[in-house]
Amino acid sequence: MDTDQSNSLEPVVVTHTLPTILCCTCGIPISPNPSNMCVHCIRSRVDITETIPKQITLYFCKFCSKYHIPPSSWVYCEPESKELLSLCIARIRGLNKLHLVDANFIWTEPHSKRIKVKLTVQKEVFNHTILQQSFIVEYHVDYQQCYDCRAKSAKMEPWEAVVQVRQRVDHKKTFYYLEQLILKHNAHGNALSLKTLRDGLDFYFPNKSAALQFVEFLHRVVPVRMKNSDHLVSHDPHNTTYKYKYSFSAELPPVCRDDLVCLPKKVSTSLGGLGPLVLVTKVSQNLCFIDPWTLQTGEFSGYQYWKNPFSSLLSCRRLVEFTVLDCELTGESQGKYAMGDVTVCRSSDLGWTDRQFYVRSHIAKFLKSGDIVLGYDLENANYNDSALDAYRSLQVPDVILVRKTYPAKNRAKRRRFKLKRLEKKKQQQATTTAVRDTNNDMQIDQHNEDEYDNSQDFEEFLQELEQDPEMRAQVDLYKKTNEDQVSTTQNSEEEDDDDYPQVGVEELLEDLHLSE
Incomplete structure (x- = not known):
């Protein structure tokens, strides 16, 4: 009898049901929320994307496949890449007021000149109620030639600003030291080209802001006196646009170390x-x-x-x-x-x-x-x-x-370090690319370019680096490769000078090449 009673007992399942309320607008039962409204009624009353433009124009250069980034930058992006997606999102005004949840491309024909991006955003509405909404932004791609391609097709010089560094002295050791400081801090990273003159260097930049950054670097490392001038290149009276070329003259004092x-x-x-x-x-x-x-x-x-x-x-x-x-x-x-x-x-x-x-x-x-x-x-x-x-x-x-x-010897054969040099581009025609020097208002040709590099001055500069630890600390010294060491140690029969200061291996950097 006890067995029958134990088999007749069944477990009792207790279910809990969430309370529901009626939507204050349409009256359907919904889960309680601070707004007391269903999702459809909230979306019918609130559009969190109403201030965001749904159609935007992108400018594309078909010659170099670069997209325009206002105000004056151009960047290369692969189709449907992360870079292109970030560029498209950055062009949307008012998106910073919403919380971006997701973004992805919607496929379009490659030749349709259309790019579609689907965005999912969130925003708080109606008493701490978070509403999520998805929408599509369509980008219309228009062709526009970038400045570099426009200058190339018009056979114009691509630079907009030039910084002329000058020092009126009879040696170039100060410029060799300045050259190493520029390389160490990569101050010439935005420069298009570099040309040498008898009294200094010319740095060409694509825009005025890059030239001003280089001028600011010069003020931090050397005592310079600046002069600037601008030259009107073109003017369009229909839309009141002007094109200038800017020149900055940086003059170093004619006072050098050990003078x-x-x-x-x-x-x-x-x-x-x-x-x-x-x-x-x-x-x-x-x-x-x-x-x-x-x-x-x-x-x-x-x-x-x-x-x-x-x-x-x-x-x-x-x-x-x-x-x-x-x-x-x-x-x-x-x-x-x-x-x-x-x-x-x-x-x-x-x-x-x-x-x-x-x-x-x-x-x-x-x-x-x-x-x-x-x-x-x-x-x-x-x-x-x-x-x-x-x-x-x-x-x-x-x-x-x-x-x-120290006694005059061929120190280069036993030197264990080397210095990097700026890549200087020679001028094809001196008469066509002469630049007006704002110091003395005279035309300087490029045929004196070879006078900048003086082997005697550069060797004296290297010996000063070996003899002055404080000066060495300001520049980057690189280890010589095996090929450099073999070429400099051949036919070296001179005895080593024990008193001559040696540069320690701990002060040298490895010269890394991208090909390696």
């Missing part, structure tokens, strides 16, 4: 009585000086320099080689410099005369008997400077030592 400068009285007073005879230790955003007799240092900004300009008394081309006979420190020091009494003689006079010079120098810390040092021989120098004439009671020393050097 001997006589500071004007006004400048010397502003620097706390520095000088007046000082050496230039660094040229960056500011000009840095040091008094070789007192170890007093000073900085002069680019704005201050161009307000009170001055030139070098003697440039580094006038450096003379001296041999150290004796060196004794005096105990005064300032940073990496230390004062001392040094006895030197001209290296060219060794074995001929016994003429010696007793010099007080700021680089005595780095010198010892037998070393070779570069300095200015003021005893036999000819100079004419109005700033120096103002100091009538100034006693000019016979010799001013500048920096330590």
Whole structure:
């Protein structure tokens, strides 16, 4: 009997039903929501896409297959690609006020000049009620020639702005250093081409904004003085459009590293009585000086320099080689410099005369008997400077030592690093692409292009990099490949110089090529 009772028991299933309400508009039963309305009634009263245009025009260049991005950019996109989809979505005005859920292309004929994109968006309506809606935006593709293709078909030069960098000096080491800074920071990334001249470089850019970015970079690394001008190329009176070409002239001061400068009285007073005879230790955003007799240092900004300009008394081309006979420190020091009494003689006079010079120098810390040092021989120098004439009671020393050097050898055969160079394009016809220099209003031809690259100046620049760790830290050095090392070590019979500073492997970068 107990068995029969256990079999007759059945499990009781409890079901829960959600409460329903009637739509306040049409009266159908719906689940409760803050608006008390069904989805159809909400959509009939609210259209969250009413402010979004459903037809948009895209401009397409059939010569280079690029789409126009207002105001002046053109980008290449494959059909139905992610790039084209993002470009189409970016052209929709008012979409930022909605939450985009999904977007995809709807197939159209390839030659229909139509692109359809289906979008799904959401928006909050009626007391925290989120409404989702899908709609289609149709893009009409119109043909329009981009500026590059238009300039190419009209045989016009594609550049719109040019930056002319100039420095009136007798060597190019400052430009070699500036070239490495440009490569390190990729400041020339937007440049169309680069041309060399006797006194500097010309950078050509596709638009004015790219040229202004490069000008801003120059202001951060060197003390430059800017001049600008514009030239009207064309004018359409029907729609009041103008086409200009812009020229920016960046002039560097004719004062370089290791130059001997006589500071004007006004400048010397502003620097706390520095000088007046000082050496230039660094040229960056500011000009840095040091008094070789007192170890007093000073900085002069680019704005201050161009307000009170001055030139070098003697440039580094006038450096003379001296041999150290004796060196004794005096105990005064300032940073990496230390004062001392040094006895030197001209290296060219060794074995001929016994003429010696007793010099007080700021680089005595780095010198010892037998070393070779570069300095200015003021005893036999000819100079004419109005700033120096103002100091009538100034006693000019016979010799001013500048920096330590090493015996002349072929260092390139044992050098383990190399530098990258800017790709310079030669001019096909000098008469057709001459550019007006805004400094002196004269036409400059390109036949002097080869004068920019000077092997002697570039070798001296490489040796300065090897001897100055602070200067090396500002540029990128690359390891030589196996082919470069083999070509530079062949027929090298010279002995290594143990005292010559070597560049460590940890300071070198790997030269990566895309083909690898």
